[in-house]
Amino acid sequence: VKSPRSSLWTAFYRVVARIPRGKVATYGSVALIAGRPGYARHVGYALAALVGEKPRGLPWQRVLGSRPRMKAAVAIRDPIGAALQRVLLEEEGVEFDARARVDLERFGWLPRRR
DNA sequence: GACATGACGTAAT
DNA sequence: TATTACGCCATGT
Numbered sequence: 001v002k003s004p005r006s007s008l009w010t011a012f013y014r015v016v017a018r019i020p021r022g023k024v025a026t027y028g029s030v031a032l033i034a035g036r037p038g039y040a041r042h043v044g045y046a047l048a049a050l051v052g053e054k055p056r057g058l059p060w061q062r063v064l065g066s067r068p069r070m071k072a073a074v075a076i077r078d079p080i081g082a083a084l085q086r087v088l089l090e091e092e093g094v095e096f097d098a099r100a101r102v103d104l105e106r107f108g109w110l111p112r113r114r
Numbered sequence: 115g116a117c118a119t120g121a122c123g124t125a126a127t
Numbered sequence: 128t129a130t131t132a133c134g135c136c137a138t139g140t
Binding site for chain 2: 026027028031038039040041042043044045046047048051060063064065066068074075076077078081082085
């Protein structure tokens with residue numbers, strides 16, 4: 001899987017860049033906020049290119065996969081990246097329950113209108 | 115154009 | 128709750 005670096009990706013990056021510390025969003029919501037409902041897969045596709053890059057670039061670790069009942073969990077396939085994501089989030093205050101899931105009622109990011 | 119692939123999401127089983 | 132089945136859509140072969 002390579003990198004298109006298209007305007008599609010930059011649209012997602014702009015949304016991810018707005019997620020504040022200690023908060024998380026899901027692929028579906030990022031796509032929606034970016035004005036592209038149905039592009040959840042592509043959000044992940046675009047973020048995969050960021051893992052391992054700039055530690056202080058985009059907060060890629062703040063995007064998780066959706067789970068039923070307002071919960072979210074790490075969706076990265078690569079175990080290394082997945083572990084890194086969890087550590088990074090815990091360092092900024094995000095809590096994972098016993099099943100490695102995050103309660104979106106508490107840590108979910110709701111973009112403010114503008 | 116057909117087919118496979120992928121940090122996804124929702125519904126059904 | 129865990130699996131499976133589909134739907135989704137840009138890319139690459």
